[in-house]
Amino acid sequence: MGASVGGGGGGRRRGRRSSSHMPLAEINVTPFVDVMLVLLIMFMVAAPLTTVGVPIELPETKAKELQGDNEPLNVFVQSDGKIFLQETEIDLDTLVPKLKAIAKNGFEERIFVRGDKAVGYGQVMQVMGALNRAGFKRIGLVTDPTAK
Numbered sequence: 001m002g003a004s005v006g007g008g009g010g011g012r013r014r015g016r017r018s019s020s021h022m023p024l025a026e027i028n029v030t031p032f033v034d035v036m037l038v039l040l041i042m043f044m045v046a047a048p049l050t051t052v053g054v055p056i057e058l059p060e061t062k063a064k065e066l067q068g069d070n071e072p073l074n075v076f077v078q079s080d081g082k083i084f085l086q087e088t089e090i091d092l093d094t095l096v097p098k099l100k101a102i103a104k105n106g107f108e109e110r111i112f113v114r115g116d117k118a119v120g121y122g123q124v125m126q127v128m129g130a131l132n133r134a135g136f137k138r139i140g141l142v143t144d145p146t147a148k
Contacts (some may be wrong), residue, residue: 041114072110072140073099076110077127092126096134107135 075095076084083090085098103109111131115124122140131139 033125047098073103075111075113075127075131077113077115077119077124079116081119081123083127092130096130098133099136100134103136107137109136110138110140111136112140112142 072085074084078084083092083095085095090098099109099111113124113128113131115127126138128141
């Protein structure tokens with residue numbers, strides 16, 4: 001009497017097993033979103049660093065004096081157009097060879113250009129242009145920090 005056919009009960013079990021072990025069709029996007037947000041933040045931080053600025057050093061009028069291992073070389077342009085290197089009067093044609101001779105750091109030497117406020121803009125730009133063409137890279141314009 002115990003002649004039962006195992007096919008009926010086993011079929012139902014197989015059916016349940018196969019339906020319960022089906023792979024889920026969902027994709028977890030949380031790690032993808034996390035990675036994208038990190039990349040976005042990195043690009044937002046790095047983008048301003050890639051902008052190109054004007055290669056000139058302008059001193060701040062309220063900042064403390066820059067401390068360096070040596071004093072910068074000073075070029076003065078007086079109101080009458082005379083050019084001085086340190087305290088010695090010099091003409092524009094001999095300015096660059098003289099600077100090359102006394103620059104301890106070569107073209108990395110700091111050079112401060114001080115132009116009188118009465119001198120023309122073109123005169124100061126001629127001096128700066130000569131220094132730039134010669135290859136000096138660290139040229140700064142100096143202003144009076146006490147001027148209002």
